[in-house]
Amino acid sequence: MVDGVSYTIARGRTLGVVGESGCGKSMTALALLGLVPKPAHVTGRIVVSGQNLSGIAAGKWPEIRGKRIAMVFQEPMTALNPGMCVGDQIGEVLHLHESLGWKEARERAVEELRLVGIPSPAERAKSYPHQLSGGMRQRVVIAMALACRPDVLIADEPTTALDVTIQAQILELMQRLQDEIGMAVQFISHNLAVVSEIADEVIVMYAGQVVERASAEELFSKPLHPYTQGLIATMPMIDNRQEQLAVIPGVVPHLDGNHKGCRFAGRCHKADSECRALVPALITVEPAHEVACHKARP
Amino acid sequence: MTALLSVKDLTISFPVGRVNLFTGHRRAIHAVQDVSFDIASGETLALVGESGCGKTTAGRAIAGLYKAPKGAISFRGQDILDLPRASRRTVRRAIQMIFQDPFSSLDPRMTVSEILSDPLKVNGIGNAQEIRERVQDLIGQVGLPADTLNRHPHEFSGGQRQRIAIARALAPEPQIVVADEPLSALDVSVQSQVLNLLGALKRQRGLSYLFISHDLAAVHHIADRVAVMYLGRLVEIAGRDALFAAPRHPYTQGLLAAVPRIGHRRRRRSLIEGDLPGPLAIPSGCGFHPRCPLAKDICRRERPELKSHAGDRAHLAACHFAGEAL
Amino acid sequence: MFFLRRLLGMAIVLLAMSFVVYGLIGLMPGDPIDLMVMSNPGITAADADRLRALYSLDEPLVTRYGHWLIAALQGDFGFSRVYAQPVLDIIGPALWQTTKLVALTLVISSILATALGILSALRPGGKIDTLVSFISFAGISLPSFWLALILILTFAVWLGWLPASGMGRPGEEGFLGNARFLILPVTTLVIANIGGVTRYARSALIETLRMDFIRTARAKGAREPRVVLRHGVPNALSSVITVIGMNFGTLFSGALITETMFAQRGLGKTIYDAILGNDYNLALVALLFATFATLIGNLLADLACAWLDPRISVI
Numbered sequence: 059m060v061d062g063v064s065y066t067i068a069r070g071r072t073l074g075v076v077g078e079s080g081c082g083k084s085m086t087a088l089a090l091l092g093l094v095p096k097p098a099h100v101t102g103r104i105v106v107s108g109q110n111l112s113g114i115a116a117g118k119w120p121e122i123r124g125k126r127i128a129m130v131f132q133e134p135m136t137a138l139n140p141g142m143c144v145g146d147q148i149g150e151v152l153h154l155h156e157s158l159g160w161k162e163a164r165e166r167a168v169e170e171l172r173l174v175g176i177p178s179p180a181e182r183a184k185s186y187p188h189q190l191s192g193g194m195r196q197r198v199v200i201a202m203a204l205a206c207r208p209d210v211l212i213a214d215e216p217t218t219a220l221d222v223t224i225q226a227q228i229l230e231l232m233q234r235l236q237d238e239i240g241m242a243v244q245f246i247s248h249n250l251a252v253v254s255e256i257a258d259e260v261i262v263m264y265a266g267q268v269v270e271r272a273s274a275e276e277l278f279s280k281p282l283h284p285y286t287q288g289l290i291a292t293m294p295m296i297d298n299r300q301e302q303l304a305v306i307p308g309v310v311p312h313l314d315g316n317h318k319g320c321r322f323a324g325r326c327h328k329a330d331s332e333c334r335a336l337v338p339a340l341i342t343v344e345p346a347h348e349v350a351c352h353k354a355r356p
Numbered sequence: 357m358t359a360l361l362s363v364k365d366l367t368i369s370f371p372v373g374r375v376n377l378f379t380g381h382r383r384a385i386h387a388v389q390d391v392s393f394d395i396a397s398g399e400t401l402a403l404v405g406e407s408g409c410g411k412t413t414a415g416r417a418i419a420g421l422y423k424a425p426k427g428a429i430s431f432r433g434q435d436i437l438d439l440p441r442a443s444r445r446t447v448r449r450a451i452q453m454i455f456q457d458p459f460s461s462l463d464p465r466m467t468v469s470e471i472l473s474d475p476l477k478v479n480g481i482g483n484a485q486e487i488r489e490r491v492q493d494l495i496g497q498v499g500l501p502a503d504t505l506n507r508h509p510h511e512f513s514g515g516q517r518q519r520i521a522i523a524r525a526l527a528p529e530p531q532i533v534v535a536d537e538p539l540s541a542l543d544v545s546v547q548s549q550v551l552n553l554l555g556a557l558k559r560q561r562g563l564s565y566l567f568i569s570h571d572l573a574a575v576h577h578i579a580d581r582v583a584v585m586y587l588g589r590l591v592e593i594a595g596r597d598a599l600f601a602a603p604r605h606p607y608t609q610g611l612l613a614a615v616p617r618i619g620h621r622r623r624r625r626s627l628i629e630g631d632l633p634g635p636l637a638i639p640s641g642c643g644f645h646p647r648c649p650l651a652k653d654i655c656r657r658e659r660p661e662l663k664s665h666a667g668d669r670a671h672l673a674a675c676h677f678a679g680e681a682l
Numbered sequence: 683m684f685f686l687r688r689l690l691g692m693a694i695v696l697l698a699m700s701f702v703v704y705g706l707i708g709l710m711p712g713d714p715i716d717l718m719v720m721s722n723p724g725i726t727a728a729d730a731d732r733l734r735a736l737y738s739l740d741e742p743l744v745t746r747y748g749h750w751l752i753a754a755l756q757g758d759f760g761f762s763r764v765y766a767q768p769v770l771d772i773i774g775p776a777l778w779q780t781t782k783l784v785a786l787t788l789v790i791s792s793i794l795a796t797a798l799g800i801l802s803a804l805r806p807g808g809k810i811d812t813l814v815s816f817i818s819f820a821g822i823s824l825p826s827f828w829l830a831l832i833l834i835l836t837f838a839v840w841l842g843w844l845p846a847s848g849m850g851r852p853g854e855e856g857f858l859g860n861a862r863f864l865i866l867p868v869t870t871l872v873i874a875n876i877g878g879v880t881r882y883a884r885s886a887l888i889e890t891l892r893m894d895f896i897r898t899a900r901a902k903g904a905r906e907p908r909v910v911l912r913h914g915v916p917n918a919l920s921s922v923i924t925v926i927g928m929n930f931g932t933l934f935s936g937a938l939i940t941e942t943m944f945a946q947r948g949l950g951k952t953i954y955d956a957i958l959g960n961d962y963n964l965a966l967v968a969l970l971f972a973t974f975a976t977l978i979g980n981l982l983a984d985l986a987c988a989w990l991d992p993r994i995s996v997i
Contacts, residue, residue, distance in 0.1 A: 296612075
């Protein structure tokens with residue numbers, strides 16, 4: 059499903075992962091937590107702060123999750139346990155990883171709620187998820203993820219389910235917390251505009267592969283892969299209104315194991331016989347700008 | 357320019373909770389309250405706002421999906437809420453609806469051909485031969501091949517299903533199409549295809565749209581005029597360019613500031629603090645005052661009227677301070 | 683508020699139930715006097731009419747029901763025709779016996795079924811799941827009279843460990859005194875009851891374990907036992923309890939076969955005998971008590987659900 063994806067994120071930086079549904083961006087995130095559902099399996103290396111996690115025993119994963127690598131999910135309603143008050147849900151992480159007693163863990167949970175900007179955190183800690191608004195719930199999920207000050211935070215479409223004014227609040231919160239805690243963030247989204255605002259570096263995924271990687275500024279001002287170019291051109295822009303929007307023809311292909319050539323070739327206006335025969339490698343075409351396209355030589 | 361559709365003081369309430377033992381009444385939440393706007397022939401009016409603001413409820417009421425809303429909805433000068441049953445149907449034909457989720461809005465047991473001919477049969481348009489031709493014509497107009505007709509909805513992708521839903525809405529030759537979040541269930545690369553299709557159909561058929569959306573970029577692309585709703589009320593309505601360039605209501609300003617844009621790297625984007633109040637706890641005075649950075653005493657006491665402030669007569673805002681310099 | 687409404691609802695159900703049952707019995711051809719006439723040819727038609735007037739049987743059904751209801755509301759449920767005793771004196775011990783049977787069965791089968799359901803749900807399609815499924819379906823499909831016979835044969839006849847039937851010996855009353863007599867009937871009921879609840883617990887837990895918050899719990903670093911027991915089970919349990927609450931009713935009045943097989947004078951057996959013996963008043967009141975117990979069981983189940991799931995409010 060996901061094939062040959064490589065990237066690094068520096069401490070305190072944000073990597074944006076962009077792609078449409080089914081491109082493998084969420085699966086990549088679950089792989090980082092060792093949570094890829096069966097029967098899929100993961101090969102390759104995952105290194106956090108110099109420690110190689112890919113070889114570790116299954117029994118060691120729970121020590122990593124929530125402590126070294128944490129995750130924020132798309133749906134804050136379903137991501138929280140409906141039968142547990144939010145203070146306990148945050149306290150549980152601290153109880154698990156910092157061997158705090160439940161009483162201390164609950165006290166720390168209140169502090170974490172305060173950190174994510176929840177008003178009257180001591181009372182809110184006793185609330186159940188259904189008593190909170192969507193924005194508040196997502197703050198709780200973020201507090202839970204950051205309670206142990208992880209090295210890496212994976213945020214999988216963290217604002218997609220939220221209204222635009224709440225989305226703005228959550229994005230601001232994530233940036234503030236990143237300044238304070240210094241974790242590396244992997245920000246997964248289908249929304250190019252959100253990624254362009256929040257990411258330092260961006261990878262674009264298509265059908266399970268990385269097709270382009272560059273700094274956010276470079277990627278959005280000079281996209282090189284025809285898919286990235288197409289994605290940006292299809293977006294209506296408030297700053298630059300076009301009568302007619304560009305389109306990417308066709309749909310994402312349903313891939314089987316023996317696909318030949320570039321996976322985007324079927325929808326690409328530049329594709330020729332070379333593209334249909336040979337898989338393009340991800341190569342550096344400009345400093346810090348990589349692209350997997352036969353036609354994107356500078 | 358006379359209005360094709362005119363909505364006047366539309367109010368839609370839903371009873372909630374239990375019957376009060378003393379009064380025999382139930383509490384009501386006003387999903388839509390005193391909403392008025394016009395849509396001209398060939399015009400696209402966008403209704404924007406966040407979840408729970410009442411935009412979908414208003415759209416559904418206009419498409420005739422609720423019984424007896426209060427206020428008036430007139431089509432070509434005729435109040436459609438007051439019509440006798442028989443003549444209501446002919447007017448109803450003229451207003452059709454496209455829904456958000458193309459996966460649940462199409463009957464999975466019907467073929468595409470049945471889905472498209474059903475509204476024609478219901479409205480008694482044409483004989484079998486004419487219906488067949490009409491259906492073939494429709495499927496071509498939304499950019500799908502003719503062999504689509506014999507298949508079932510589940511065989512299609514989200515974008516293709518939304519095209520089918522559009523074709524179904526167009527079948528009875530409507531003059532107004534209410535499109536309720538038609539893009540939000542679709543992938544990014546498919547959204548532009550549907551937006552282009554809606555634009556092309558509007559030009560070819562002189563259609564009017566009521567385009568309901570929370571996606572301000574899409575609204576900016578497709579709308580001629582934009583109406584902003586907050587907690588069931590209209591807070592601002594203006595031509596697209598005026599609204600996006602010089603929003604007068606602080607809520608609209610906050611909404612626009614919150615829209616992420618490519619190439620805007622910034623740290624501060626939320627002008628609006630806090631959460632939307634629940635429908636049972638609508639604040640006094642101006643409903644927006646608890647979240648408004650400009651709120652003063654008067655905002656807590658008096659509800660501002662929706663009216664024009666300085667200059668542009670077509671630009672209305674419901675804010676005590678909308679007339680002041682921005 | 684919810685609680686008051688529930689109690690009011692229960693009262694209405696009991697009232698409606700009493701009216702329907704009273705009415706159905708009253709509409710049956712033949713009344714107690716007819717029975718007397720049949721058994722005693724010496725009674726003349728005039729005697730019969732006088733007897734009818736004496737027992738107010740000549741009045742319209744609704745009036746009779748009214749009299750009965752007023753008396754019942756004052757705690758007077760009338761007499762049993764067959765036993766010639768106040769019905770409460772007969773129902774009391776039967777109700778107590780059935781309550782013991784049902785309570786033990788529910789507690790044991792709920793714990794066992796939940797545990798088996800959890801074991802199954804951990805690896806759907808695995809070896810344990812297959813075994814548990816087999817046991818569940820066996821429990822569902824074995825007829826209880828056959829099961830009771832096998833148990834009596836094994837434990838009473840061959841091994842001689844337990845009494846074959848009955849409710850206790852004189853001088854051995856009390857809960858513990860006749861506990862030995864309860865083991866076989868409770869075992870029969872548990873086996874018959876456990877299958878459905880296990881299947882239900884299994885599917886409820888499998889469904890819960892697919893939910894997003896389970897993934898969140900794993901992403902937090904919770905280990906699998908904690909994920910299942912702390913996050914999965916409590917959220918799956920409320921729907922299991924609803925099913926257990928429904929079983930309550932079936933057990934209370936429907937344990938007839940088991941009660942008969944083990945000579946347990948419980949409510950089911952009492953109702954059955956009363957109907958066969960034309961003991962109308964006993965049948966009516968016993969049915970009402972069974973209904974009442976069922977309603978209480980459902981109420982308890984709902985309260986337990988509300989306690990488990992904060993989204994449900996009972997106040």
